[in-house]
Amino acid sequence: MARQPTACLVLADGTVFYGQGFGATGEVVAELVFNTAMTGYQEIMTDPSYASQIVTFTFPHIGNTGITPEDDEAPDPVASGIVIRWDPTEPSNWRASGPLQDWMQRRGRVGIGGVDTRRLTRAIRQQGAPHVVLAHDPDGKFDLEAMIARARGWKGLVGLDLARDVSCRQSYRWEEGRWEWNAGFGAKPEGKPFKVVALDYGAKRNILRSLVSHGADVTVMPATATAEEVLAHEPEGVFLSNGPGDPAATGEYAVPMIQELLNRDLPIFGICLGHQMLALALGAKTVKMSHGHHGANHPVRDVETGKVEITSMNHGFAVDSQTLPQGVIETHVSLFDGSNCGIRVDGKPVFSVQHHPEASPGPQDSTYLFRRFVDSMGRQRS
Ligand SMILES: NC(=O)CC[C@H](N)C(=O)O
Numbered sequence: 001m002a003r004q005p006t007a008c009l010v011l012a013d014g015t016v017f018y019g020q021g022f023g024a025t026g027e028v029v030a031e032l033v034f035n036t037a038m039t040g041y042q043e044i045m046t047d048p049s050y051a052s053q054i055v056t057f058t059f060p061h062i063g064n065t066g067i068t069p070e071d072d073e074a075p076d077p078v079a080s081g082i083v084i085r086w087d088p089t090e091p092s093n094w095r096a097s098g099p100l101q102d103w104m105q106r107r108g109r110v111g112i113g114g115v116d117t118r119r120l121t122r123a124i125r126q127q128g129a130p131h132v133v134l135a136h137d138p139d140g141k142f143d144l145e146a147m148i149a150r151a152r153g154w155k156g157l158v159g160l161d162l163a164r165d166v167s168c169r170q171s172y173r174w175e176e177g178r179w180e181w182n183a184g185f186g187a188k189p190e191g192k193p194f195k196v197v198a199l200d201y202g203a204k205r206n207i208l209r210s211l212v213s214h215g216a217d218v219t220v221m222p223a224t225a226t227a228e229e230v231l232a233h234e235p236e237g238v239f240l241s242n243g244p245g246d247p248a249a250t251g252e253y254a255v256p257m258i259q260e261l262l263n264r265d266l267p268i269f270g271i272c273l274g275h276q277m278l279a280l281a282l283g284a285k286t287v288k289m290s291h292g293h294h295g296a297n298h299p300v301r302d303v304e305t306g307k308v309e310i311t312s313m314n315h316g317f318a319v320d321s322q323t324l325p326q327g328v329i330e331t332h333v334s335l336f337d338g339s340n341c342g343i344r345v346d347g348k349p350v351f352s353v354q355h356h357p358e359a360s361p362g363p364q365d366s367t368y369l370f371r372r373f374v375d376s377m378g379r380q381r382s
Pocket residue numbers: 049241242243244245246247271272273274314315316317318
């Protein structure tokens with residue numbers, strides 16, 4: 001006998017998907033995206049870049065590795081909710097401390113299982129990431145008209161500044177990450193670690209860990225830190241983190257701050273939102289993509305070496321390569337759609353990428369970018 005639905009997902013065009021609720025009860029409005037990664041649902045849900053988004057996992061077995069506190073990319077899940085094919089799979093992993101659904105319930109995140117995620121993914125591809133409302137009610141009572149109206153009334157991510165909200169409130173020193181861990185990727189830098197200020201627009205922990213493991217001494221600073229405050233730390237390099245929302249909405253604080261830093265001869269490295277904001281600071285423009293890139297198998301070509309790297313991706317905005325000013329060179333492109341995936345400033349130690357060299361989850365083909373950042377600080381030091 002069919003089970004009575006206890007959750008429902010309503011798209012702004014009026015399409016309704018019923019299923020079984022898990023995690024917290026209640027209702028959320030968000031942008032709906034799909035992620036094709038086969039592992040790493042916990043890292044994805046705790047990636048602060050997913051604020052105000054609900055993630056549909058195309059991989060059907062979600063829950064099989066349970067929840068492992070060490071795998072959090074931020075203290076709490078940030079994605080507003082998740083959509084999965086089946087009920088959450090029972091955890092079977094020696095590292096797990098408990099099941100996915102208990103954690104989601106404790107942390108106030110809504111889930112729906114039993115959804116035809118192939119059909120839903122096709123709808124996302126056709127419509128572009130839709131605005132949706134997801135509701136979980138154990139009594140199965142849903143006011144569909146009100147839900148559709150709420151989805152239609154939501155303004156969406158364009159123009160929305162979320163980086164400030166998810167950023168740390170105060171500066172702190174990041175301690176985790178072993179220098180030796182990465183020995184296979186290159187020689188340990190000589191001398192003491194490089195002083196790096198990492199601006200936190202919603203930074204994933206594995207980025208901070210990767211910086212440390214490549215030889216950086218990392219001070220994390222809030223998104224609204226001024227150039228003066230950053231320079232007061234006498235950094236040898238500045239890192240611009242990933243983060244949620246529209247990069248153009250950070251035009252009041254992050255973009256002008258980065259422009260001030262660009263007047264110095266300071267190595268700068270940006271990832272994802274950091275990449276987009278650096279491009280804006282250099283005079284380029286960003287655009288909203290149709291359904292974005294979210295997965296752990298996205299091929300990217302390094303334009304300068306011709307090498308292809310398989311990357312982890314999570315973005316819904318992109319740098320418009322047509323708008324890159326003179327002196328800013330496109331270094332990487334997506335082999336899925338040709339969109340921009342990297343830039344560097346000619347003659348300056350300043351570069352950034354759209355994809356995620358820290359993986360978590362995903363392949364580690366792009367780890368060399370951390371080395372590149374450290375090497376540029378090494379050249380500056382000598
Ligand atoms: N992972 C990120 O940093 C995402 C950047 C930006 N919020 C986007 O969706 O494109």
